Each structure stands twice: as C-alpha cells, then as structure tokens.
Amino acid sequence: MNVKKILIPVLAFVFLFGLSSMALAKTIKVGGIMDTTGATSDVGKDYAIGMAEAFHYINDMGGINGKKIKYIWFDYGYRIPEALTKYKLLKRMGVLAIMGWGTGDTEALSPTVNKDKMPYVSASYSAHLTRPVDWVGRDGKKHGGTGYNLFFSSDYSTNARSCLTAWFDKKWPKHPDYGKRKPRLACSYMFPSPYASAPIAAIKDHAKLLGFDVGPDQDVSLFALDTKSQIMALQKFKPDVIWHGNTTMSVSATIRDCYALGLRADHIVNNWGYDENLPRLAGAAMNAADALLVMGATPIKFFGQPSDNMDNVVEYAKKYNPGIPASKRLNRTPQAWGDALAVWEAMKRADKAGDLTGPGIMKKGFETMRNFHIGLGAGDLTYTPTDHRATTGCLVQEYKNGKFQEVEFVDLKARWPKQWASEWHGW
C-alpha cells in the first residue's frame, strides 16, 4: 500500500480541521509560552505541567463566570525568535492573556505586549517589570513602563531583601561574632545572566542599609558543576552568608563545594535556585549532621506543603499527571498556580465589568485587586495603576531536619515604608 496516498489526505484533513477549529471556537482563550525542552526546561517543565493543571481546576470551578477557558500553550525551547512567532500565533488565535515563562521571552516580548495591550503574566520576576508607567531611574535614565507585564510573586529584589533581612534578624544574632563586627556578605551568580544579575543593585543597597561588609562577587555559571575556584577566592573574605542568584543545579554545586572546602558560611538562595531538588543535589552539605544552613526565598509554598488551596494543587497533579509521583513534583507547580489564579480573578472581574479585553483585564481586573488572597502561602495580591508589585514581602524558609520550614514572612513595606513607597520601586 502506498503510505503517501493515505498520509497526505490525513495530514491535510488534520491541518484544515485545525484551522477551522481555531476559527470557529467560541471559548475564552488564554495562551501559554513555556519552555519544556530548552535551557531552562529543568524547572520549566514542572511549571508548564502545573499551569495546564491549574486551568483544568479553573474550568472545573466554573471558568470565567460560567465560561470555560481554553488554555493553548506552546513550547518555545527558550529560543527567542520562536517566542515571537508563538506570541503572534496566540494573538491570531484570539487569546485574551498569555502565561509566559522566563526572562528570555518576557524581556523580548515586553515592548510588543505593551504595544498590543496583552496581559503577559510570566515567571520572570525582575523588579523592573513592576512599574507600569514610564519612570526615571536613580541614575537618571529613562525607562519605559511595562504596564502589561505581571506576576503574582514578589520580585527578585524583594526576595533578596527579604532573605537578607530574615538572616540578619534570626541567624546573625546567634553567631559568636555578633556585636563584635559587621556581618560579611558575598554574592554568587552568573554575571552575564539577566535573571541572575537582576537584583544585585538591590542586594548591595540592602546590605548597606543593614550594615554588612560586602565581599567580592563570584561569577558562577548557571551550568557550573564545579565552583571550587570561586569558593577558594571567597575563603580569604570569610563571608558569613552567601547569596545565590542562580538556579538549582549550580547553587547545589556551590553549596557542595563550600561544604567540601570547609567554608562554613550560611546560604540564602533566590527562588529559582530553591526547590525540592536542592537538598537532593547538595547531598551531605544540606543533610549531614554538620550541614550548612540554607535559606531561600519562597514566594509560594513547596509542593504539598500545608496551606490553603494546596490540596487542589496536589489533587489536580494526581488527576492529570498520575505518571509523575508527588515526590518528583517541584514548587514550580504551585508557582504556576499562583500566576493562573491571579489571571483567573482578574478575568472574572473584567468579565463582570463587561470588558473582557486585554486593557479590561488589566484596568478592571488586576488593577482593582487589593489584598486578594490566593492561598498557597503566597502574599496577598495588590496591583495599582502605578505599582505592579504584587506583594510587599516574601516568605523565607530554611531546610532543617530533612524538610523545609518557615523562618518568617518579611514584610518590607511594613518595615521600611518610605523606601518601599518611593525608593525601591523598579530595581
């Protein structure tokens, strides 16, 4: 039998059917641009799976005031040109909002989504995405507003300030040298990475505010498996705490090498380096009797950690992806839920106001939220027309006795209201 004779009509049918179904569908569409195969797929896959599960939940809960959401997502493999074509395809399909992924797609699409007035809710938490109107930075540079970029989480700078504050409040007073000298801080991150370097200015500023001595930054690749030279470079400075801006793989390598080389510093980690895999990869450095103290920013709780709404996250993970055991799921799933729940609420509000459009979702949805509770251990969400910082602080956790435990929720706005209002916004 000639395979071509069968295959060509089948493909033609599928293709035409696809185009017609795209044209005829009447559901509310939300798009997704994810990375399940590219450079950030180690965390991106769990996030993408979690996002799809969250939209199943939303539909089961009645969708947008009774209207179902059709969630259409694509993998772009962290290739920026592909993110652009995927965005245009989603726009053509009539999506009302897009769930984005990382720094790559978010930064590349930022001018476009703001021009198109397309809400782009992503997992890139850079502080400069929180200013919806044009502004002038501390250095006098003009910055364009990013009114249609959003996320549910605290931004990276808030994460870092919160972690540093929690360590300073809770851990430094227990140090033998407390009161005798200033605490010492060093930063370990990949200098060229837009993600990793995003909060550096804020960290240095906060260290100055709290009275730290800041040592030399260490350039650690996101793909590093061996960081001994960087650790040896730090041994002379003897930091009390090291901030990590990278993702889990290289953070675990750095913590392992600190332990192996006897650098007894504490560690604070940005959210993308702090997940269930970290203690597994760090091994004895986090699990032995003399393990190092590792704290981290957790804008949302870990998968299965007790909190309201977490039962739904676990249930839907089991229901839609039974092949992936709970022990293999990461906090990236609740993170995806955080963004999805925020979009859900914004769309419901916009729909009630009779303006379910991009600008409607933004102005009558997101920007009407005041202390909206999504659960999952996330801070309550507030967006205003001039401030898209969703929360005023971040939950800090530590790994102790084989599990993650809360240290404290640091509310930066409550503690430094003046700086929060006028100085720290956007960097």
Added chain:
Amino acid sequence: MSRVWLPCGDYHQRYAEDQGWWQTNVIKGKMILLLLIVFVVFPLVLDEYWIGVANMVGYTILGALGVQLLIGYAGLITLGHAAFIAVGAYTSTLLILKFPWPQLILDWGLAFPISILVAAIVAGLWSVLFGLPSARVKGFYLILTTMAAQFITVDFILTQYVSKIGGRGQAFSLPPGTIKIGPWVIDTDLKVYFVMITLLALTVMIMANLLRSRVGRAWIAIRDNDIAAETLGINIIWYKLLNFFVAGFIGGIAGAFWVSNCAALSPEHFSWFLSLWLVGVILIGGAGIEGAIFGSIFMVVVMELLQMVAIPLSEYWPKIMFSFAFVKEMAFGLAICAFLIYEPRGLSYRWWQVKNYFNLWPFSY
C-alpha cells in the same frame, strides 16, 4: 556555461549574455512577478501572524546568506555567525539609543537607516578579525576559531560589558517610536515586513552580483582548491578575509533588522544554537542564494505548520503538546540527517530540477 538552463531554442552568443542577470524575457517576467508577490500580494493577503512568520523567515535568510557565503562559496566553515548578527544588532541599538545624532538626522528619520549601514560595516570588520586565523588554519580548526567568535563576542564582551549599558538588567528595550525610516515609524509587523523585504531584496541583489564577478569566482576557486587558486594568482588570504567581511556585513544587516522586529535585545537572542541553526538551514537548503532562501522557508514555515497540526489534536490528546515539544526538537536533527542522506544537494537542487524540467518542457532531451 550559463547559470541557468535556457528553454529549447534559446542560445547565448556572448559571455556577457551568459552571465546576464535576467537572461530571457520569461525569466524577467517571472522575477517581476515574484517581486510583485512579495511586495504587493503578500502584504495584502497575509494576516498579521503570517506576516510575522515571513519576518522570521526574512531574518533567517539574512542570517543564512552570510553563512552560505562563508561555507557554500568559500569553503570556510563557521559555527559562530550569531556573533556577527549580535554585533550588528547591538551596534544598531546603541546608535539609535545612545548616539548624539544631530536634530536634523532625527527629524528626517535617518538614524535607523544609518545605523543599519554602520552596523553592517562594524559586524563586517568584527568578522574579519575572527577570519584572520583562516590565513593559517582551515577545516576543523577553523570551525573552532569561529566558535571562539561566538563565545568571545556574545558570552564575554556583549554580556559582560555592552549589555549593561541597557540599564534594564541585561536587556535593551527600544521605546515605541525610536525606530523610524523617514517619516514612517516602524511599529507594526507589516512595516517591519517592508523593511525586511527591502533589505532582503537589496542584499540578494548585491550578493548575486558579487558572486558573478571576479571576486565571486575567486571565492569559488578557493573553495574548490585553495592551492590551485593560489597557483592561478589569487591572493587567497585577501579573498578569504573579504569573504568574512561580506558575510559579517550581511550578518550585521540581519542583526539591525532584528532590532526593528523585536524592539528588545539581550545576549540570549544570539545563543550558539542560532549559529548551529543557520548551518542547518543551508544544509537543508542546499547550494546558492536560493539554498539559503529555501532552507529558511523550510525551517521556519514547516515548524509552524507542524505546530498547527498539533493544536487540533490537543483537543483529544492533551498531552500532545508535551510530546510534540520533543518531536519538534527531534525534527531539526532528523531533517538534517534525512537531507544529508536522501537529498545531499538540498532543496535548491530539487528546485533546479523542477525549474529545468519546465524550461525544457515539452521537448526535453
């Protein structure tokens, strides 16, 4: 021999005719029709999404033409061409955002057009720098030196130093209205398309002319046998460096165009994968300028069509989007393997066969 097979009964009588640009009235008609299609019909018929895809095809062609010039015409294998595209993109962006242009230039909307030209020249010169080792090494060793271009330019210079000028983390963002050509602000996909198609038409024309000149013949001679070429009196170092310059120049144009398409810039846009991807494009496309064009169309459009097949199927098989993601990754590798095995001369050869069949029809030999 003529570059094209003429229809039955048409013969050339002079060498000039043999190398003519449009050799017969039929060819002239076909070319005019093609220009009409890309300049008039496509903008009228295609919707915003397909115009966006066309822009991506154009960007890929501009990138691949430089690679084709290096690999296809001079035998200088490169795996670092994304670096030269990046240099073009950053030069253009810095000129638009930071250069103190006289008000007259800004008023007349000339900053972006001038930046394209400067970006191309800077990228060309940068390319020559990394082409210098080609005077001493070739083959596998040259590949490694071109890879050095990628790592030194993108991973070191651009990411460590240049991109920090952007003031927004590591990224540049071009505010709306900054990219202008004359009175036109390039702010829609359609306008970007016209920029792309104009740049592409000019680049193809210049490259095609260059290839049928003494310079082009020298490059081909070096590709076929560099020792024999040197024996014939060709200064192979000069011509190799010239080849690097022109390839970088075209890469610079691609980079400057990318700025108009994206309005944002970060080193992540020019990963090493882009260099590899462009080599894949010409492997699939085959020889010549048309090889770069066909390869780019195949790589961009086919991937988009595959995606379209997956969308309706996801209604019934939701996990296809996860499964398809890996299939898509695999498709790139498989396509290269399949072409190398079954169609080593690429899509352009198949096109050449089809074209000649109709040129000779109905009286083929």
